[in-house]
């Protein structure tokens with residue numbers, strides 16, 4: 001995936017026509033497309049391959065199972081053209097390693113989640129989850145733009161691994177704050193796809209990112 005705009009589109013729409021409309025509008029202003037369950041369930045998993053022809057696709061199924069099942073899920077996802085997957089780390093080192101092996105290292109591990117409930121169970125163990133991402137050979141972590149100070153903390157643990165950061169826009173986070181704190185990319189969904197002008201929204205976010213570099 002490119003590292004130019006540093007914006008990853010969270011494509012959580014539920015129709016093929018909306019997906020194509022939004023992606024056509026913003027394709028020159030984002031570096032990757034993140035696909036999650038809403039779109040996969042609405043239109044089918046072949047949307048991964050279709051979108052991968054346009055941009056790098058990160059599949060965010062937040063995989064959280066035993067190693068063998070994780071491996072099977074990741075193999076199927078990568079075979080459909082995904083460039084990377086997102087998994088949970090609370091399942092333990094063997095489960096994360098199964099994802100890393102099946103994805104050739106292209107795995108992001110969820111640490112502290114960005115929503116208010118993320119403080120309840122994920123925040124207390126986020127440092128350990130970040131350490132696990134590193135020791136398991138993952139590509140990076142998912143860390144909250146809603147709490148930029150936590151991005152800085154987690155950056156110290158993972159060193160040069162990548163940080164992709166959701167929570168900008170609809171969840172209240174700010175793009176430049178997240179980048180300044182150490183995020184490599186911001187992940188943005190509603191602030192782009194619910195905008196009357198998704199292209200303009202993506203361009204504004206890319207400009208906001210630049211302020212944090």
Ligand code: 3DU
Pocket residue numbers: 010011012036060110112113114115118142144166167168169170171187188189190191
């Ligand atoms: O709030 P938005 O509409 O910009 O969407 C954020 C996306 O990032 C969405 O797909 C969600 O599932 C994902 N995500 C988080 O929001 C928070 C996390 O901690 C991890 C993933």
